[in-house]
Amino acid sequence: MYCKQIQSSSSSQTIWKYDVFLSFRGEDTRNNFTDHLFGALYEKGFVIFKDDIKLTKGGDIFTELLQAIEESQILIVVFSKNYASSKWCLQELAKIADCINVQGQKVLPIFYDVNPSDVRRQSGNYEKAFAKHEERFKDHIEMIQTWREALSQVASLSGWDISNKDAYKSFDIDSICTIVEKFYPMDFSEQEKINLRFQLQHFITDARQESNLKNLSTIQELCSCLAATKKSEVYYLFDRLFRLIMTLPVSTATSERSFSAMKIIKTRLRNKMEADYLADSMIVHIERDIATSFSSDSLIDDFKSLKERRAAL
Known part of the structure; x- marks a missing residue:
C-alpha cells in the first residue's frame, strides 16, 4: 500500500x-x-x-x-x-x-x-x-x-x-454530605440533610442504568441532564445542592466586586459616611452599567414624588 x-x-x-x-x-x-x-x-x-x-x-x-x-x-x-x-x-x-x-x-x-x-x-x-x-x-x-x-x-x-467503566465509582456520598454541613447548613433543614443521603444513594443506582447519565463529566452537564429528563423533580435536594455549588464562583466574584467598590467609595475623605448611604453608593457603583441608563431628570422627578416640598426642585 x-x-x-x-x-x-x-x-x-x-x-x-x-x-x-x-x-x-x-x-x-x-x-x-x-x-x-x-x-x-x-x-x-x-x-x-x-x-x-x-x-x-x-x-x-x-x-x-x-x-x-x-x-x-x-x-x-x-x-x-x-x-x-x-x-x-x-x-x-x-x-x-x-x-x-x-x-x-x-x-x-x-x-x-x-x-x-x-x-x-x-x-x-x-x-x-x-x-x-x-x-x-x-x-x-x-x-x-x-x-x-x-x-x-x-x-x-x-x-x-471502557464500555463497562463505572462513572460514579468515585461518587463519595459522605464527602457530598460534608459539603452541605460545612458550606450550606442554612439551605437544608436537618430532615432534608438526612433525605439527601438517601436521594444520593438512589441517584447512583439510577445513573448506572440510565444511558443519559452515564457519560457526563461536569456538574453543568449533570444539572442540564437532570433538568432535561425531569429527574431534577425526583432528586430535588441533589439538584438544589449542585445549583448552589455552581453559583459559588458568581457569589465570590460579586463579593470581590463589593470590596473593590468599598475601597473606591469610602476613602479617607469620606470615612464618616453613614452605613445606609455607603450601601446605596456601593450599589450604584457596582451596578453602574444600569445606573448610567437613568437620566438626571427622571431621578429628580422620582425624588420629588416622594413627598410635598416647599420649593420646586
Missing part, C-alpha cells in the same frame, strides 16, 4: 507531521469522550489531527484524511455504537488497517460503550450497520468486504475497553 511504500523509501527515523490521528464517530463521542481525550493529549504536548479542527475549508476531505493517516505516528480508533454506520469512518479504518504493519506507526483501538466482540464479529449495531451498507452499496461488495476485514483486524489489536 501507499503508506508502506513511503515508509520503506524513507530513512529509519521518519519525521511525522502529527503525533496522533483520531478516528471517531462524531455524533457518538465528539462532545464527550473524544473531546476529553483530545484535551488530555493536547495538554501533554501531542500534535493531534482531529477532522473538525485540521481539515482545510473547501479542500478534498477524503484525500486530506488519508494523507493525515499516513503522516501520523499513532492512529487511535474510537469504536462506538454507531461507528460502523459511517462510510467515512469505515474508509478511514480501511486506510488505518493498511498501516498496521508500517514500521514506526502504532494503531490503538478504544472500545467506547460497545462490546469489542460486536466490533470483531460485526454483530449487534455493527451487523445492522453493515446490512444497510450492503443494501446501499450492493454493486460494491468488495469495498464492503474490505471494511469488514479492517474492522476485524483493528478490533483484534490490544487496546482499551
